[in-house]
Amino acid sequence: MSIHSLPTTTCAEPVPQTALQALDLTVRYRGRAALRGVNLTVADGSVTALIGPSGCGKTSFLNCINRMTDLIAGCEVSGTLSLFGEDVLTDGSNLLALRRRVGMIFQRANPFPLSIRRNLDLPLREYGIRSASERAGRLEQALRDVGLWREVIDRLDDPALALSGGQRQRLCIARAIALEPQVLLMDEPCSGLDPHATAAIEDLIHGWHGRYTVLIVTHNLAQARRVSDHTAVFWLQDGAGTLVEHGPTGALFAAPRHPVTADYVAGRAG
Amino acid sequence: MRDRLSAVAAWGAAGMVLAAFAWLIGDVLWRGLPGLSWQFLVSAPADAGRAGGIASILLATVWILAIAIGTALPLGLATAVWLAEFGHRQPRLQGHVNHALDVLAGVPSIVFGLFGNAFFAVTLGLGFSILSGGLTLACMALPILVRVTGAGLQAVPAELRQGAAACGLTQWTTLSRLLLPAALPALLAGTLLGIGRALAETAALIFTSGYVDRYPGSVFDSARALSVHIYDLAMNVPGGERNGYASALVLVALILCINLATHALARGWQRSMS
Ligand SMILES: Nc1ncnc2c1ncn2[C@@H]1O[C@H](COP(=O)(O)OP(=O)(O)O)[C@@H](O)[C@H]1O
Ligand SMILES: [Mg+2]
Numbered sequence: 001m002s003i004h005s006l007p008t009t010t011c012a013e014p015v016p017q018t019a020l021q022a023l024d025l026t027v028r029y030r031g032r033a034a035l036r037g038v039n040l041t042v043a044d045g046s047v048t049a050l051i052g053p054s055g056c057g058k059t060s061f062l063n064c065i066n067r068m069t070d071l072i073a074g075c076e077v078s079g080t081l082s083l084f085g086e087d088v089l090t091d092g093s094n095l096l097a098l099r100r101r102v103g104m105i106f107q108r109a110n111p112f113p114l115s116i117r118r119n120l121d122l123p124l125r126e127y128g129i130r131s132a133s134e135r136a137g138r139l140e141q142a143l144r145d146v147g148l149w150r151e152v153i154d155r156l157d158d159p160a161l162a163l164s165g166g167q168r169q170r171l172c173i174a175r176a177i178a179l180e181p182q183v184l185l186m187d188e189p190c191s192g193l194d195p196h197a198t199a200a201i202e203d204l205i206h207g208w209h210g211r212y213t214v215l216i217v218t219h220n221l222a223q224a225r226r227v228s229d230h231t232a233v234f235w236l237q238d239g240a241g242t243l244v245e246h247g248p249t250g251a252l253f254a255a256p257r258h259p260v261t262a263d264y265v266a267g268r269a270g
Numbered sequence: 271m272r273d274r275l276s277a278v279a280a281w282g283a284a285g286m287v288l289a290a291f292a293w294l295i296g297d298v299l300w301r302g303l304p305g306l307s308w309q310f311l312v313s314a315p316a317d318a319g320r321a322g323g324i325a326s327i328l329l330a331t332v333w334i335l336a337i338a339i340g341t342a343l344p345l346g347l348a349t350a351v352w353l354a355e356f357g358h359r360q361p362r363l364q365g366h367v368n369h370a371l372d373v374l375a376g377v378p379s380i381v382f383g384l385f386g387n388a389f390f391a392v393t394l395g396l397g398f399s400i401l402s403g404g405l406t407l408a409c410m411a412l413p414i415l416v417r418v419t420g421a422g423l424q425a426v427p428a429e430l431r432q433g434a435a436a437c438g439l440t441q442w443t444t445l446s447r448l449l450l451p452a453a454l455p456a457l458l459a460g461t462l463l464g465i466g467r468a469l470a471e472t473a474a475l476i477f478t479s480g481y482v483d484r485y486p487g488s489v490f491d492s493a494r495a496l497s498v499h500i501y502d503l504a505m506n507v508p509g510g511e512r513n514g515y516a517s518a519l520v521l522v523a524l525i526l527c528i529n530l531a532t533h534a535l536a537r538g539w540q541r542s543m544s
Contacts, residue, residue: 071435073358099438106436110429112448122447123437175437 016043019183019213025079027060033240035060040232040243045210049224050217052234057241058217062185066102067095103176107188109168111160116152119160119171120178127179142178146170146204166197186216202227225253233261302519305512315483319503320510324517326485330493334479337404338411338468343461346415354423375413380473382410387477398492403479410474411464422456423449455535462532466525472497496521
């Protein structure tokens with residue numbers, strides 16, 4: 001159980017809490033808008049797929065949520081973005097704390113060039129977990145959660161870069177979830193992986209329902225349908241990306257409301 | 271036909287470079303080996319260097335190098351880290367520092383000698399001393415060190431920085447645990463290159479550490495570096511050729527060793543980055 005999770009409500013019909021809310025979110029690079037006017041509400045514990053052609057701002061959107069945008073020179077974010085009611089974009093907010101609450105998985109798996117053990121140990125130490133036994137426990141749990149424990153149990157001190165592509169990506173996922181985040185941002189996490197490794201990661205996402213709020217960018221529409229309960233369609237309009245449609249995945253694929261969505265999900269555009 | 275010609279020209283040029291190298295090494299070996307012995311390495315020079323060996327000279331060289339590297343290494347490392355990781359917050363200062371380094375890298379060594387003499391020896395009152403010489407060499411080695419270390423830091427893939435930031439690692443942890451270890455081979459290579467340049471340096475030392483060929487007692491003593499010794503035997507001491515060539519052989523051997531070590535490091539580094 002996540003240390004961040006809130007006490008379960010006792011109402012008969014629990015209303016899902018809002019994990020993330022973007023209002024008129026706009027991202028500019030050197031003054032040029034790349035993403036404009038995004039309004040999106042994401043329920044706690046849900047899986048949202050972000051789909052749309054390349055260059056329509058999906059990565060930019062994810063980067064706002066954990067403020068990776070701060071690392072990019074000339075990048076400017078406006079509008080509001082709140083995480084469980086707390087503003088994310090104000091300067092005063094604690095960046096390191098934010099990034100521990102919001103884990104990120106990249107398109108190219110990027111384990112640290114350290115041992116498998118150190119990959120998880122380093123962030124956990126940084127997180128302030130002094131007790132070695134607690135770190136070891138979290139390490140084991142996270143590696144079990146991503147199905148890597150049995151594969152690496154006898155080589156925890158080997159270099160992480162010796163792992164296969166799929167294993168590396170699962171190690172990066174373990175590194176993120178060892179910090180017990182509330183939200184996981186996944187930017188095309190399977191695009192470099194073979195079908196077998198992709199299936200393993202989809203299984204993980206299935207198992208997370210209700211545990212983490214997941215936002216996953218994918219170019220694979222079948223994957224979006226398999227793993228998500230909500231889908232958000234991004235599209236280029238007037239030279240900048242924007243959110244054109246958002247809704248429950250089943251309904252959106254069955255009866256798209258926006259014409260570009262209809263073309264995109266039918267494979268006629270994008 | 272043109273292809274043939276250019277191929278011949280290229281081979282010819284490469285052959286000439288190799289021949290020049292072989293001739294130089296051969297000449298130094300031929301004339302230096304007769305004077306070289308264990309005794310030569312461990313005894314002090316006598317009769318202005320015509321007789322005796324180079325023990326005090328080697329000791330002085332090591333001291334000067336130690337001062338130079340001990341100063342240039344922390345300074346160069348800090349500068350490279352600042353330029354690569356923090357400088358973008360003050361782009362103007364960053365530009366000035368980069369510019370200063372470029373100028374420094376292009377300054378002829380004789381100018382460093384004059385500067386070192388005016389600043390360290392006279393203004394700071396250090397006189398002709400190991401300290402003046404070492405600090406002057408540090409100024410000379412600094413640009414190489416900063417550039418090579420900076421290149422090492424820049425070669426660290428952006429994904430590593432992103433991953434570290436996304437995990438909530440502080441900038442200090444990212445630097446000390448991830449970036450510096452990744453750039454360490456470059457730092458070592460930069461240090462070796464700096465040592466190589468410092469070892470070969472004569473002009474900057476004549477005016478700063480001086481000529482005295484006795485055993486140095488402290489860093490405030492004047493002392494004679496190996497390159498200065500060779501220069502002196504060749505130019506100012508009739509009958510000093512034999513020992514001059516033997517000293518030159520020692521210097522060439524040292525520089526070759528450093529070159530080989532640098533190459534080995536660079537190879538290891540390329541392998542670890544891929
Ligand atoms: N660091 C950057 N600097 C300048 N422009 C950028 C940068 N990152 C992305 N962009 C631009 O922003 C737009 C959206 O990019 P991105 O968010 O990566 O889209 P997606 O992830 O949907 O492919 C693109 O036009 C891209 O060129
Ligand atoms: Mg993208």
